[in-house]
Amino acid sequence: MIHNGPMAEEGTLTSGTHTDVREPIGEEHPICRLRDVLDRVGDKWSVLIMDLLGSGPQRYSELHRSIDGISQRMLTLTLRSLERDGLVDRTVTPTSPPRVDYALTPVGATLSDQVAALIRWADDHREYVARSRGRYDTARDGTP
Amino acid sequence: MIHNGPMAEEGTLTSGTHTDVREPIGEEHPICRLRDVLDRVGDKWSVLIMDLLGSGPQRYSELHRSIDGISQRMLTLTLRSLERDGLVDRTVTPTSPPRVDYALTPVGATLSDQVAALIRWADDHREYVARSRGRYDTARDGTP
């Protein structure tokens, strides 16, 4: 049985104590530990940012301009949680106007590599997926 | 500039014509093509299912029992889109009661491998992330 729900609330991870309120679930599948990364990789913006930072540090405004359609709110929020997870470093240069640079941490870089692999997969199988969808949909539309 | 919005609606992929209504954006970053996979990997259930199927075909009811907390609705929906993308095969044995087996397609297996790599990453860096969060949070709570 894979437990998928929020098995570890912020407090559980934060507190330092790993007191599991629920039954032990780690033995059967490592998936339950995956949630964090998945949520990281899953949301729209994290991956974009991880990729962008993969080619070097970027300023807040550079990221904002580079990522079409992201709001300041989401950019900040995403960067914050990336920083919180130890995946990106935030460097403030208290000039005026202030300057803030974001860069991958060493660990963040390794995740960035995984993301890159995923991107490559997506690229390699882009057409396959498109054709699969085409076939699936026409099969449903064609013979109703 | 990375375009992230829904650049290709279902219809665009489905129709077979790749008439891009928007400006050409593929040159700058391959990210825009990634959305499909990301959405696949990103949502709660697809990854769980891909992993489960990685160890062999499973019946609907097996998946349902194996994945704690998933509703029939979401299980069906997720399996359908996985099938639509050509990542899993659905085999109906029209006995009574009916029996339906799900298995990874060859291509689905390769994505499953990527997912497995991600899982490994998550496992390897689980503690690191937890401690990063701990430090980040106590830094905020400790000095308010």
Place this chain on the structure above:
DNA sequence: CAGTATCCTTGGTGATACTG
């Protein structure tokens, strides 16, 4: 068993405005 149909909630997201 393996779904489909329906209703309803919630939180992730965008838009907007303000600030050190």
Place this chain on the structure above:
DNA sequence: CAGTATCACCAAGGATACTG
């Protein structure tokens, strides 16, 4: 420049009930 704060929305997802 690099954020923070607030509001408002709506689609993803859960709960429940029904069916071939």
